[in-house]
Amino acid sequence: MPGAEPTAEPIAASEVDGEALAEEIDTELAAQAATTTAQPAPSRPESAEWRGIVLVTGTDTEVGKTIATAAMAAAAQGAGLRVAVIKPGQTGIATGAPTDAEVVTRLAGPATVRTLAEYPEPLAPLAAAKVAGLPALDLFDVVDAIRAEAGKHDLVLVEGAGGLLVPMGLRPSGEPWTFADLATTLGANMIVVARAGLGTLNHTALTLEALNRRGVPARVILGAWPAEPELVHWANLSELVPHLVGALPAGAGSMDPGVFRRSAPGWLTPALHGVLDNWRVWAEEAG
Numbered sequence: 001m002p003g004a005e006p007t008a009e010p011i012a013a014s015e016v017d018g019e020a021l022a023e024e025i026d027t028e029l030a031a032q033a034a035t036t037t038a039q040p041a042p043s044r045p046e047s048a049e050w051r052g053i054v055l056v057t058g059t060d061t062e063v064g065k066t067i068a069t070a071a072m073a074a075a076a077q078g079a080g081l082r083v084a085v086i087k088p089g090q091t092g093i094a095t096g097a098p099t100d101a102e103v104v105t106r107l108a109g110p111a112t113v114r115t116l117a118e119y120p121e122p123l124a125p126l127a128a129a130k131v132a133g134l135p136a137l138d139l140f141d142v143v144d145a146i147r148a149e150a151g152k153h154d155l156v157l158v159e160g161a162g163g164l165l166v167p168m169g170l171r172p173s174g175e176p177w178t179f180a181d182l183a184t185t186l187g188a189n190m191i192v193v194a195r196a197g198l199g200t201l202n203h204t205a206l207t208l209e210a211l212n213r214r215g216v217p218a219r220v221i222l223g224a225w226p227a228e229p230e231l232v233h234w235a236n237l238s239e240l241v242p243h244l245v246g247a248l249p250a251g252a253g254s255m256d257p258g259v260f261r262r263s264a265p266g267w268l269t270p271a272l273h274g275v276l277d278n279w280r281v282w283a284e285e286a287g
């Protein structure tokens with residue numbers, strides 16, 4: 001659960017290297033797998049599939065939220081769900097880079113993809129609206145749009161902009177709102193996409209703590225697991241396993257869409273309509 005204590009002590013990186021590292025990680029992952037059933041029951045069972053409205057945030061911008069959203073959409077579609085993806089505020093249109101909606105459409109092709117507002121500058125949505133003199137996103141317009149799609153789809157994935165507390169738009173009162181406010185207003189679960197490398201433990205803990213104190217159930221996906229993981233990646237994986245529901249290989253975003261769609265279930269646990277059910281096996285194969 002968000003904010004829950006890890007089920008095993010963190011690995012002391014200074015004590016392991018080479019063969020010993022592999023053995024230690026293997027033991028750690030096995031221990032965590034063995035203690036999973038002894039944990040207190042989460043408010044939403046780990047084995048239950050996530051349906052309805054699921055918000056997707058990141059520990060930062062450029063962590064792989066869009067690729068992870070596409071993977072979740074692809075896996076859910078492959079499992080027979082009708083999927084919508086919504087990007088409330090797309091910024092940076094003037095850069096000419098593909099929008100998140102375009103990336104998700106290409107990789108996953110969900111039934112519905114919607115962008116609610118676009119702004120030229122690559123900034124937080126509220127700042128981008130202000131500098132462009134465009135209307136800021138209204139929290140309740142966004143809520144209404146998401147609920148409308150939830151009535152027509154089994155799963156609605158909503159991708160934020162940057163991290164959890166980025167100013168997204170304005171409430172009718174004129175106060176800014178954040179993606180965390182959207183989660184509490186909707187009563188939705190949250191996926192946190194995190195980096196795999198050095199620095200991610202702090203960023204992930206900060207994001208999970210902010211969600212936990214707001215009562216938002218949350219799980220973590222690693223946005224890009226390196227092809228050649230180093231000590232820090234294995235140590236971080238071990239630490240994050242109690243929170244993880246997925247990990248995407250680096251380079252997933254460059255895959256042929258057919259390969260991406262066939263591969264996506266293997267990157268996600270059954271909670272996200274995938275088939276990844278054993279982190280120990282996954283780690284051995286990934287390594």
Ligand SMILES: Nc1ncnc2c1ncn2[C@@H]1O[C@H](COP(=O)(O)OP(=O)(O)OP(=O)(O)O)[C@@H](O)[C@H]1O
Nearest residue numbers: 061062063064065066067162224249250251252253
């Ligand atoms: N698993 C991956 N495979 C390939 N490329 C990736 C992967 N994860 C991230 N990237 C690349 O990293 C960059 C950031 O990814 P992405 O666009 O998903 O970030 P984001 O978290 O959605 O950021 P934003 O806040 O702008 O929405 C992109 O250039 C993307 O192509």
Ligand SMILES: C[C@H](N)[C@H](N)CCCCCC(=O)O
Nearest residue numbers: 061091092122123124161162
């Ligand atoms: C432009 C960028 N790619 C994202 N869409 C917006 C990121 C906003 C981050 C704001 C911040 O935390 O400082």
Ligand SMILES: [Mg+2]
Nearest residue numbers: 065066100159
């Ligand atoms: Mg994105």
